Amino acid sequence: MAAKRLFDDSDNDHSDQSNPKRIKTTKPTFASVIKEVVTLNFLENFCSSLEPMLRRVVHEEVENGLRRNLRSLTKAPSLRIQAIDELPTLQLIFNKKLLLPIFTGSKITDTESNHLQVVLVDTRGDGKVPAFLPCSLKIEIVVLDGDFPAGDSENWTNEEFDKHIVKERTGKRPLLAGELNAIMRDGLCSFGDIEFTDNSSWIRSRRFRLGAKVVQGTSAAGQVARVRPAMSESFVVKDHRGELYKKHYPPSLDDDVWRLEKIGKDGAFHKKLSAEGVNTVQDFLKLNVIDPQKLKKILGLGMSEKMWEVTLKHAWTCNMGTKLYMSRGSNYIIILNPVCQVVKAVINGQHYVLRDLKMMNKGYVEKLAQDAYANWKSLEEIEGQVNETALLTMGEIGDQVPNHQQPKMGSSYQGGQALLLDGSTNQMASIANNEQVTYNDWGLNCSYLWTPAQNSGRYFPESSSEGDLH
Incomplete structure (x- = not known):
């Protein structure tokens, strides 16, 4: 019996040693469970609230570090040059x-x-x-x-x-x-x-x-x-x-004359010009071509030579447009640009272009331009570029001047009174109405003859009035 009891006791001890968890494990209480849940929730909330603050702090520290490094880079000239070279391309x-x-x-x-x-x-x-x-x-x-x-x-x-x-x-x-x-x-x-x-x-x-x-x-x-x-x-x-009074660059022919430099709206110059019928830039340039001294007289002593030069140069920058004007007489037809400068002429059936008009009787061509100016409203309007018209060959004007022969330039016109000089002799020429003039009387630089502008598009007449400005 004692041996049996000893065997049973040793068997129980072995069983207890092989299953220690079963002996030590105890059932959790309700309070311990609640405590554990509260602790986990606290840690989770704390971490979630701490994260954005940490991110912000790290971001600010990184930015401050970059600024400090950039400031130290720009202090050194060699490094500053390198930084400039790294500007966006x-x-x-x-x-x-x-x-x-x-x-x-x-x-x-x-x-x-x-x-x-x-x-x-x-x-x-x-x-x-x-x-x-x-x-x-x-x-x-x-x-x-x-x-x-x-x-x-x-x-x-x-x-x-x-x-x-x-x-x-x-x-x-x-x-x-x-x-x-x-x-x-x-x-x-x-x-x-x-x-x-x-x-x-x-x-x-x-x-x-x-x-x-x-x-x-x-x-x-x-x-x-x-x-x-x-x-x-x-x-x-x-x-x-201020826009209501601003000048135009370039002015147009139809612009009011006060759009020109040195002429103020409703000012003294504007009133003087208006009283004489000079209301537009075109009126101003036409009168300057035909009678520049009269134009300067209208403006009076208040317009100094320097002011006159500024105003005139501004006026000549205007766009001439495409309109030309035809003036007819008993024995002539002349073509003028919008400011009354002669571009071409047909006199007694003979055709003249710009280079030939410069060799004609100055007084006669000037008289034709003055007559056209006086009768400007009755002139016929025709379309054509000023630049192109001045460079046309002799025969092309015949399209707008019918019923006239078109002899070659440089030869005398046998059927009329006009003889054209080639510029190489000093012989006399009978122009219209048998007027006799010598080569020395011919004007080569006339304000009433159109002169093509070069490159800039500015129209500066070859006139004695421009010489008066200096």
């Missing part, structure tokens, strides 16, 4: 310069009176080559201070550009109105109507610039930093009331 530019002057409430256009266009270019190398991006960009037009950048330097950053953007004055409308945003595709974008709502007199420089920049967040990652903004030349924005 892609740049926005305005396709054409702005049309000046600019007034409030008036549409801003380029020099060809078209809407503004912005182009993307690559500035690497010697020139600016059109560039293209695989994605579209949203471009915005902004106003910049006219003093930026200092000395018109090209070494500025996008951040400096943004710092010099000008906003409207307190209590005023936005400085620019209209279609200020456009989508750039294939390296080009066009804007609609844009206008200033305020003048530039209230900022220190009294001048603005227009800028074009990529709008943040509208392009693929990294594209904004790679594209340099566009910047126009500096300019003054005037109040729209």
Whole structure:
């Protein structure tokens, strides 16, 4: 019995050692479960609230470190040059310069009176080559201070550009109105109507610039930093009331005479000219061609020689257009440009072009021009370019002058009284009405003879009146 009990006890001990968990495991209480859940929830909430704070702190520290490093880089001249060289190679530019002057409430256009266009270019190398991006960009037009950048330097950053953007004055409308945003595709974008709502007199420089920049967040990652903004030349924005009195460059023949330099609207010169029937730029130039001394007398002593020169040069920049005028007489037909300068003539059936008119009797041709001026309203209008007409061959005028023979230039006209000299002799010539003149009497530089302008499109007459200006 004792042996059996000993065996049973040892068997129980072995069973207890092989299953220790069953002996030590106790059922959790309700309080312990609640405590554990509360602890887990606290840790989870604490971590979720701590994460954004840690992210913000790390972000700020990284930015501060970058600023410190950039500041230390720019202190060294060699490193500053390296930083400049690393400026973006892609740049926005305005396709054409702005049309000046600019007034409030008036549409801003380029020099060809078209809407503004912005182009993307690559500035690497010697020139600016059109560039293209695989994605579209949203471009915005902004106003910049006219003093930026200092000395018109090209070494500025996008951040400096943004710092010099000008906003409207307190209590005023936005400085620019209209279609200020456009989508750039294939390296080009066009804007609609844009206008200033305020003048530039209230900022220190009294001048603005227009800028074009990529709008943040509208392009693929990294594209904004790679594209340099566009910047126009500096300019003054005037109040729209000044537009009513502005001069035209160039003036047109139909413009009021006060559109010319040195002649103010409703001023003394304007009133004097109007009293004599000189109301338009065309009237001004016609009288200057026929009788420049009379024109200067009308203006009076208040018009100095220097002012006269400025006014006259401005007037001669006008576009002559395509109209020509024909004056007919019993034995002649002359063709004149819109300011009463003789371009061609048919006298007694003989055809003369500009180079031949210069060798004719000065007084006779001048008399024809004066008669045409006196009867200007009765002249026949014909179409034709002034430049082309002056260079036509002799026979081409016959299309507008019927029933006349067209002999070759340089030969005498056997059926009439006109003899044409070739310029190589001093013989006499009988022009119209048997007037006898010598070669020395012929005027080679006459204001009533049209002279083609060279290159610039300006029309400066070869006249003795222009010599009076000096």
